[in-house]
Amino acid sequence: MNPRIMIVEDERIVALDLKHSLEFLGYQAVGVHASGEDAIAHIPTQQPDLVLMDINLGPGMDGTEAALVINAEHKVPIVFLTAYAEEKTLSRAERSMPYGYLLKPYELRELDATLRMALARRQAELEVEHAEERLRLAMDAAALGVWEWDPQSDDFQWQGHLEGILGGRPRFLRGEQDAFLDFIHEEDRPAVAAQLAENDVVSSTVRMRQPDGSLGWIELYAKRYAEHDRTRVIGVVRDVTERHRNEERLRQANVVFQTTGEGVLITDPQHRVIATNPAFSLLTGYAAEDIYGFDPDNFLHARRHSDHFYPRLLETRQGYWHGEVTCLRRDGTPFPAWEHVCAVRDERGELRNFIITFSDISEIRQAEEQINHLAYHDALTGLGNRHQLAARLDTELERAQLSRQPVAVMFIDLDGFKLVNDTLGHAAGDILLQTVARRIKGSLRRTDIAIRLGGDEFVVIVPDARRLEDYAALAEKLLEAVREVIELRDERLSISASIGIAVFPDNGTDSQTLLKSADNAMYDAKMRGRNRVAFYSPDMAERAHERMAMEQGLMQALKTDALHLHYQPVISLADGKLVGVEALLRWHHPELGQVPPARFIPVAEESGLIDRIGAWVLRQACRQALAWQQAGHPPLRMAVNVSVRQLAQDHLVENVAAVLAETGLAPECLELEITETAIQSIEHSRERLRQLKALGVMLAIDDFGTGFSSLSLLKHLPIDRIKIDRSFVMGLPDDGNDAAITQAIIALAQNLKMALTAEGIESPEQLTFLQRQGVEDAQGYLFSRPQPPQALESLLHTRQWQSMQ
Numbered sequence: 007m008n009p010r011i012m013i014v015e016d017e018r019i020v021a022l023d024l025k026h027s028l029e030f031l032g033y034q035a036v037g038v039h040a041s042g043e044d045a046i047a048h049i050p051t052q053q054p055d056l057v058l059m060d061i062n063l064g065p066g067m068d069g070t071e072a073a074l075v076i077n078a079e080h081k082v083p084i085v086f087l088t089a090y091a092e093e094k095t096l097s098r099a100e101r102s103m104p105y106g107y108l109l110k111p112y113e114l115r116e117l118d119a120t121l122r123m124a125l126a127r128r129q130a131e132l133e134v135e136h137a138e139e140r141l142r143l144a145m146d147a148a149a150l151g152v153w154e155w156d157p158q159s160d161d162f163q164w165q166g167h168l169e170g171i172l173g174g175r176p177r178f179l180r181g182e183q184d185a186f187l188d189f190i191h192e193e194d195r196p197a198v199a200a201q202l203a204e205n206d207v208v209s210s211t212v213r214m215r216q217p218d219g220s221l222g223w224i225e226l227y228a229k230r231y232a233e234h235d236r237t238r239v240i241g242v243v244r245d246v247t248e249r250h251r252n253e254e255r256l257r258q259a260n261v262v263f264q265t266t267g268e269g270v271l272i273t274d275p276q277h278r279v280i281a282t283n284p285a286f287s288l289l290t291g292y293a294a295e296d297i298y299g300f301d302p303d304n305f306l307h308a309r310r311h312s313d314h315f316y317p318r319l320l321e322t323r324q325g326y327w328h329g330e331v332t333c334l335r336r337d338g339t340p341f342p343a344w345e346h347v348c349a350v351r352d353e354r355g356e357l358r359n360f361i362i363t364f365s366d367i368s369e370i371r372q373a374e375e376q377i378n379h380l381a382y383h384d385a386l387t388g389l390g391n392r393h394q395l396a397a398r399l400d401t402e403l404e405r406a407q408l409s410r411q412p413v414a415v416m417f418i419d420l421d422g423f424k425l426v427n428d429t430l431g432h433a434a435g436d437i438l439l440q441t442v443a444r445r446i447k448g449s450l451r452r453t454d455i456a457i458r459l460g461g462d463e464f465v466v467i468v469p470d471a472r473r474l475e476d477y478a479a480l481a482e483k484l485l486e487a488v489r490e491v492i493e494l495r496d497e498r499l500s501i502s503a504s505i506g507i508a509v510f511p512d513n514g515t516d517s518q519t520l521l522k523s524a525d526n527a528m529y530d531a532k533m534r535g536r537n538r539v540a541f542y543s544p545d546m547a548e549r550a551h552e553r554m555a556m557e558q559g560l561m562q563a564l565k566t567d568a569l570h571l572h573y574q575p576v577i578s579l580a581d582g583k584l585v586g587v588e589a590l591l592r593w594h595h596p597e598l599g600q601v602p603p604a605r606f607i608p609v610a611e612e613s614g615l616i617d618r619i620g621a622w623v624l625r626q627a628c629r630q631a632l633a634w635q636q637a638g639h640p641p642l643r644m645a646v647n648v649s650v651r652q653l654a655q656d657h658l659v660e661n662v663a664a665v666l667a668e669t670g671l672a673p674e675c676l677e678l679e680i681t682e683t684a685i686q687s688i689e690h691s692r693e694r695l696r697q698l699k700a701l702g703v704m705l706a707i708d709d710f711g712t713g714f715s716s717l718s719l720l721k722h723l724p725i726d727r728i729k730i731d732r733s734f735v736m737g738l739p740d741d742g743n744d745a746a747i748t749q750a751i752i753a754l755a756q757n758l759k760m761a762l763t764a765e766g767i768e769s770p771e772q773l774t775f776l777q778r779q780g781v782e783d784a785q786g787y788l789f790s791r792p793q794p795p796q797a798l799e800s801l802l803h804t805r806q807w808q809s810m811q
């Protein structure tokens with residue numbers, strides 16, 4: 007292409023001639039302008055390779071001024087064309103650094119030569135400029151800073167990103183050589199200084215403070231060049247902070263990969279394993295080489311991920327999935343694992359890998375199971391607890407509703423457990439409960455459910471028996487199992503239980519009602535003598551009704567003085583003398599007539615009226631005993647019955663002491679009769695008996711032999727007397743069992759040095775038998791029925807039982 011020349015000449019003829027000359031020489035005259043302003047305005051459109059400029063251009067800008075603007079703004083080379091060459095014009099022209107200065111008149115060859123030289127020079131300059139531009143762009147792209155230092159002149163030149171990297175212009179850039187190391191971190195400085203001093207080449211990655219104060223990294227490269235007698239140092243600085251951070255992150259990631267407790271598998275996009283970490287081998291037993299190239303679904307997962315799994319994972323925005331899976335170890339054993347699967351993409355978004363991490367959560371699952379077990383089981387016995395009862399009974403009832411099958415609920419309460427706890431201590435009580443729980447469990451089928459409600463109460467749910475007989479048989483089996491002798495350290499004892507049974511749907515359709523019915527039935531079993539089974543029946547509800555009516559009546563009786571005491575003599579079998587009496591309560595109901603104490607005492611017990619009644623009996627009996635003494639009769643032993651509830655009261659001891667003080671009766675004249683059952687069923691009964699004993703009163707166990715307490719417990723209690731129950735005396739002397747039991751009780755009392763009274767003697771044969779066995783005192787219709795006080799008065803006069811004189 008022909009070079010493009012712009013002509014700036016105000017003389018039109020000269021300009022035309024010049025245009026023709028240029029075209030003749032093979033140039034392209036792209037524009038002819040008469041003023042500097044016009045020329046400047048057309049440069050962008052006409053894009054000349056060179057401007058031929060006249061210096062004197064008439065009014066307005068002259069050629070040198072226009073040349074300065076063109077040079078500065080458009081970098082188009084200028085060749086002046088003028089008739090003047092005096093000093094002033096030359097020095098003005100010089101400032102615009104022209105590529106030529108042609109004096110008119112000139113020859114055509116001169117014009118051509120000047121233009122060609124100017125264009126050639128411009129071409130060379132452009133190449134250098136391009137090379138520099140390339141270098142600058144390259145330095146930009148690589149974020150390089152280049153510097154050159156001349157130690158002789160201390161001249162410092164630089165290019166590129168030096169200031170950007172170093173954060174402004176460090177002092178050494180201003181020629182202060184000593185400050186060269188300032189920008190390097192103080193700990194790396196000595197090494198760099200040493201290298202600079204010793205070597206011609208410095209190549210190092212060092213730390214530096216970044217403009218924002220954070221720590222950055224630079225790569226520093228410098229080389230010393232010796233040219234003739236001069237030396238210069240050229241160096242390159244590059245900011246490698248980001249790379250360094252990445253490397254650091256990679257190093258950290260690698261440490262995590264190598265040392266984490268989670269198993270890690272890296273696969274290619276086709277799910278083939280390409281890397282594993284040590285934890286993976288530890289968790290699964292596989293060596294890395296064993297599984298390279300395999301899909302984890304083929305060796306690790308007990309169940310393959312579905313075909314949709316990976317495509318779906320890739321569709322999700324976050325690109326990962328986590329959840330619980332079952333993994334297999336190399337030996338085939340399964341373990342629960344928490345797995346995380348994550349897709350890795352490159353910067354273009356192409357899928358490169360999947361990373362599978364997993365941890366063994368067997369221990370967490372075990373802990374959860376343990377927590378669940380604790381939440382639903384009784385810690386002492388391992389049976390189900392109250393929460394399990396609620397959950398299981400509801401489930402069983404729902405099932406029964408659908409299948410129309412009955413479900414039985416058995417309420418089991420141990421008889422006399424409190425005494426064991428009280429006498430032998432809680433540790434012994436715990437062993438007993440554990441033993442009983444084991445026996446209950448051992449008597450059940452797999453489908454039956456055993457629960458410990460707390461204390462000595464157990465519940466058994468029997469879901470799939472059909473007939474009442476089956477329940478009765480199972481309950482009897484349970485009674486028998488519980489009753490077997492238990493060895494507690496050096497004690498051998500036997501404990502009985504009372505069981506109440508309620509059946510769905512007859513005795514209740516919801517769990518609450520069923521449990522209540524079973525509880526009522528259990529209560530009934532207790533009331534009927536314990537160590538037995540009772541089925542819930544509607545007349546239990548009737549009896550509850552009757553109890554309520556009786557309660558009202560008793561309250562009235564207390565107010566209207568309708569209660570009385572009768573006294574039954576106690577005779578010494580040695581000499582037939584009347585040695586004491588037992589106070590027995592009598593109630594005459596206006597409608598029911600005479601109500602036996604066996605009926606109203608339990609009601610008084612339950613309602614709490616026994617507190618007031620008991621206190622009244624005690625006071626009345628003590629007064630009577632004293633009244634007889636005051637009437638001149640020798641002191642008698644006055645026996646008064648104390649009920650379970652009275653014994654449980656904290657203030658019983660105070661009450662007895664107060665009545666003794668109030669009436670003035672000597673304590674040894676008062677004998678408190680406490681039933682074996684009462685002693686067994688209240689806590690701390692042993693302590694209570696001790697306190698009573700400390701008052702100086704006598705203590706007797708009533709109805710001895712009817713409870714199931716261990717005879718061995720007796721030795722721990724401060725008892726003065728045992729009363730042999732009427733039920734054993736009744737069969738004497740012919741009933742072998744009764745005779746054996748009576749003899750055993752007598753032997754026991756003698757061994758423990760306790761006095762004996764036999765109750766309910768009705769026949770002379772019974773009397774003879776008991777007398778022979780060495781029983782000291784006796785009581786029964788044979789001698790006298792319980793009598794009102796006035797009637798007893800006459801007996802007191804003789805104080806001698808006739809037939810035994």
Ligand SMILES: Nc1nc2c(ncn2[C@@H]2O[C@@H]3COP(=O)(O)O[C@H]4[C@@H](O)[C@H](n5cnc6c(=O)[nH]c(N)nc65)O[C@@H]4COP(=O)(O)O[C@H]3[C@H]2O)c(=O)[nH]1
Binds near residue numbers: 602647679788
């Ligand atoms: N068949 C027959 N029975 C005889 C014979 N000898 C005495 N009995 C009866 O046997 C019971 C003896 O009293 P318990 O065993 O303490 O049994 C007493 C006692 O546990 C209780 N009780 C009576 N009075 C009171 C009292 O004031 N307070 C308390 N807490 N309970 C009392 O009521 C129970 C029954 O009292 P009762 O009906 O008075 O019955 C009395 C008495 O009348 C006999 O030879 N044959």
